[in-house]
Amino acid sequence: MAKSDASFLFAGTSFDRKKFPTVFSKFKEKKEPDADSLEGQKFIENGESALTNEDTEIKFQSNNKKKRKRKTTTTSDPVEGFSVFRSSKSKKVKEDEQDGQEETDEAKKEYHRQLERDAIFRKKLNIHVSGSNVPSPLQSFAELKSRYKCKSYILRNLAELGFKEPTPIQRQAIPVLLSGRECFACAPTGSGKTFAFVCPILMRLKRASDVGVRAVFLCPTRELAAQTARECKKLARGKKFRIKLMTKQLVKGADFSKLPCDILISTPFRVQFAVRKRKLDLSKVEFLVLDESDKLFELGLVKQVDSVVKACSNPKILRSLFSATLPDTVEDLARTIMHDAVRVIIGRKNSASESIKQKLVYVGSEDGKRLALRQIFQEGWNPPVLVFVQNKERGKELYNELKFDDLRADVIHADLSQIQREDAVNNFRAGKTWVLIATDVIARGMDFKGVNCVINYDFPDSAAAYIHRIGRCGRAGRSGEAITLYTEADVPYLRNVANVMTASGCEVPSWMLSLPKKKWKKHRPQREAISTNSVDEEEE
Numbered sequence: 279m280a281k282s283d284a285s286f287l288f289a290g291t292s293f294d295r296k297k298f299p300t301v302f303s304k305f306k307e308k309k310e311p312d313a314d315s316l317e318g319q320k321f322i323e324n325g326e327s328a329l330t331n332e333d334t335e336i337k338f339q340s341n342n343k344k345k346r347k348r349k350t351t352t353t354s355d356p357v358e359g360f361s362v363f364r365s366s367k368s369k370k371v372k373e374d375e376q377d378g379q380e381e382t383d384e385a386k387k388e389y390h391r392q393l394e395r396d397a398i399f400r401k402k403l404n405i406h407v408s409g410s411n412v413p414s415p416l417q418s419f420a421e422l423k424s425r426y427k428c429k430s431y432i433l434r435n436l437a438e439l440g441f442k443e444p445t446p447i448q449r450q451a452i453p454v455l456l457s458g459r460e461c462f463a464c465a466p467t468g469s470g471k472t473f474a475f476v477c478p479i480l481m482r483l484k485r486a487s488d489v490g491v492r493a494v495f496l497c498p499t500r501e502l503a504a505q506t507a508r509e510c511k512k513l514a515r516g517k518k519f520r521i522k523l524m525t526k527q528l529v530k531g532a533d534f535s536k537l538p539c540d541i542l543i544s545t546p547f548r549v550q551f552a553v554r555k556r557k558l559d560l561s562k563v564e565f566l567v568l569d570e571s572d573k574l575f576e577l578g579l580v581k582q583v584d585s586v587v588k589a590c591s592n593p594k595i596l597r598s599l600f601s602a603t604l605p606d607t608v609e610d611l612a613r614t615i616m617h618d619a620v621r622v623i624i625g626r627k628n629s630a631s632e633s634i635k636q637k638l639v640y641v642g643s644e645d646g647k648r649l650a651l652r653q654i655f656q657e658g659w660n661p662p663v664l665v666f667v668q669n670k671e672r673g674k675e676l677y678n679e680l681k682f683d684d685l686r687a688d689v690i691h692a693d694l695s696q697i698q699r700e701d702a703v704n705n706f707r708a709g710k711t712w713v714l715i716a717t718d719v720i721a722r723g724m725d726f727k728g729v730n731c732v733i734n735y736d737f738p739d740s741a742a743a744y745i746h747r748i749g750r751c752g753r754a755g756r757s758g759e760a761i762t763l764y765t766e767a768d769v770p771y772l773r774n775v776a777n778v779m780t781a782s783g784c785e786v787p788s789w790m791l792s793l794p795k796k797k798w799k800k801h802r803p804q805r806e807a808i809s810t811n812s813v814d815e816e817e818e
């Protein structure tokens with residue numbers, strides 16, 4: 279890329295300390311590294327990925343030893359999440375010097391005890407963190423009130439939604455954002471990432487205001503943006519926040535720079551378009567969330583995201599990245615735009631949800647797929663089922679194959695109008711459609727609670743696509759089943775999916791794991807058309 283058009287996001291993809299002295303010095307500013315911050319330093323300097331449980335345990339023990347030594351020479355421990363504890367002790371220090379000294383020693387001991395409790399708790403829940411002074415994870419939603427003075431409407435709404443306790447990503451990401459830190463999070467599909475950023479941002483916005491757009495949530499598809507807006511409104515119920523989903527129609531009709539709006543939710547394309555048309559001013563934005571961030575950083579979207587990031591010019595902005603898959607390249611890119619961020623990984627990075635039973639089925643050829651699909655439907659299936667295909671043409675073909683069967687099938691792809699797409703999603707949600715044939719347009723983020731089974735009719739084009747597709751089932755702790763059909767053409771790419779499967783505890787034949795490594799450049803082979811006619815005619 280020519281220097282003149284070097285973009286904000288692309289700048290310094292490989293992290294150059296000289297090039298980014300301010301960012302780097304921020305990471306270096308850490309005064310009192312704790313167990314987590316030492317991990318953080320390692321992440322920042324070595325670009326390491328998630329630690330294994332064993333790593334965490336060993337590091338935790340050795341770091342604590344180092345820390346104990348250093349702690350004796352310091353007087354202040356800037357740990358967020360302990361404000362009540364700190365303020366009550368600091369009063370006593372003024373009253374009596376000696377008592378104060380004892381109190382300080384006691385405070386330090388308590389500080390270490392708390393760090394240990396945090397580390398044990400994180401280990402139990404498979405929460406891995408990097409970054410300086412990472413706030414303690416939440417023990418319960420009630421802590422939102424005791425630690426962060428959360429308004430009762432949020433707790434009421436959480437209870438009404440039936441949420442009894444925070445999910446692991448919520449336990450850690452919420453305190454991070456509430457402490458005014460940027461967050462870089464990777465957690466499995468269906469693990470509650472949406473509320474992990476919606477909840478703290480609503481809390482920090484406090485109340486509706488007319489200053490202009492204060493938070494922007496970017497999602498890769500309009501369906502996901504619409505879903506996020508709906509979820510956001512559920513949690514904000516009882517407060518007069520202006521939560522706006524920016525759709526094509528809305529951009530045409532309204533001037534967003536005059537429209538009161540606290541939270542704006544849309545796709546990068548829509549937001550960038552409105553900014554360019556000067557219908558939207560993002561200079562007051564305090565919170566920017568890139569949901570499904572690795573998708574947003576893909577070619578085709580990254581330029582638009584870049585423009586939005588630039589337009590959010592408030593120097594106090596907090597940026598957050600959330601996804602179920604975060605390749606190292608995205609981490610590198612993110613590091614160049616984030617400041618003093620906390621990295622939160624739940625479980626193993628880039629792995630599928632463990633509540634999904636995954637299966638690979640060899641079908642030989644394209645014709646074999648049709649037969650296998652019919653067999654699945656004949657053998658007693660449990661709707662609703664999602665069937666993923668490679669592109670919209672194949673979606674239409676498969677729909678034509680199944681539409682006369684008693685399966686209540688429908689199809690969704692990018693050629694449909696917005697209304698048709700909404701109808702397809704809503705009918706599936708409402709149980710009117712039993713089998714929804716889809717392209718990857720709904721592979722990410724869509725929360726279909728009841729989906730029991732995902733069938734990859736066409737082999738996914740990347741490991742990330744596989745993780746997101748099958749993640750449409752097995753959400754919020756429910757169980758699910760994923761069946762991936764493969765032909766001869768897919769065999770060279772099997773290993774990548776087999777690796778994801780073993781990482782989430784599914785058994786795969788050993789030969790698959792010993793297949794030669796294949797650099798996975800979007801596997802989209804030319805496939806024979808899906809049609810009964812050719813075979814039936816031959817059979818006749």
Ligand SMILES: Nc1ncnc2c1ncn2[C@@H]1O[C@H](COP(=O)(O)OP(=O)(O)OP(=O)(O)O)[C@@H](O)[C@H]1O
Pocket residue numbers: 440441442443444445448465466467468469470471472473601602722723724725727749753754
């Ligand atoms: N604390 C909670 N307790 C129970 N259910 C929850 C909790 N938080 C969120 N959920 C539910 O879990 C489901 C999945 O949440 P969400 O869509 O945020 O997942 P996600 O991690 O963003 O998934 P994806 O990676 O697919 O986008 C939703 O139905 C949501 O209502």
